[in-house]
Amino acid sequence: MARVLINLPTRARRGEIIEIKTLIAHPMETGYRLDSTGNAIARDIINRFVCNYNGEEVFRAELFPAIAANPFIAFWTIAVGSGELAFSWTDDHGQTQSEIRQITVE
């Protein structure tokens, strides 16, 4: 897990509703598919996504095998203050990809 695209405004007015769009590269293998020799391909999906805004959780999602590869998650939050937004994606192997973006609120 490495390739991530995050889109959010770098500046916002206090109280403004901002949209945050995230995209991460991941195969999201369902666990229901068989390989060419007929053996089940082990499940490997991102099962949890969390966004913390200055330490407070503002958005969380649980993901299941029906989600397509390279999941795109968009959500809204209220710009309450300057600081950082921390994003983390956790997969079935327990590996977590974390990203941090700064926002200035005036």
Added chain:
Amino acid sequence: MKGLVLLMLVVAAMTTARAQTAPTERRSGYDFASPETRAMQDDDTANPGMLWVLQGETLWATKAGTADRSCADCHGDARTSMKGVAARYPAFDIALGHPIDLEQRINQCRAERQRAEPLAWESVDLLSLTAFVAHQSRGESIAAHTDSQLRPFSTLGKELFHRREGQLDLSCSQCHDDNWGKRLGGSVIPQGHPTGYPLYRLEWQSLGSLQRRLRNCVIGVRAEPYEYGAPENVALELYLMERARGMVIETPAVRP
């Protein structure tokens, strides 16, 4: 006798290939896609193909091979050095004596300049580098081939495009020249212009090359697909680019 003439007329009508789609009627696969798919392509932060472009940007600056050289060490800033390159590939390689496509050109650079192992077809690394290079040509028009040495190869491509193949006995042209805009199963048949490769297919849940798409189509008519990198595939790519000359590069495109 009358019946025989009628039969001959019907056979003649069936075998006469309709002329290639006029330039003014040419449409990118983008125009046939749903508004949702188009919106995905138009927004760089929602376009999953950009994940590969991002990876390609990293690889561009990463040293590789025994020469310990990165693409950037020779070519510098890709935004200027690679602008328009994808719009004129496949191009004729003088040393080899035949045209090569962008993927093959990248692997040639790896072998000769970086002294590194070639990247496998459809591997994340090769797709990423190709997407990154082709992305620099987004908005550029596909160039008309002026190299006369390419002529026999585009002629071969054209012949392959019009040749009926497989158990379904269909040519590329019968779908993409004669029946574009109609539906095949649930999807609209596009005109087959390679404007956005490598592109993200929702069906593949991945980025894929034009050769992957060609092999898919050939398997679809139940014929034996050409191997990745086969001269027939490159000839088809060349003819398709010639057929699409003047159209705008969209890499990385998003298609259903």
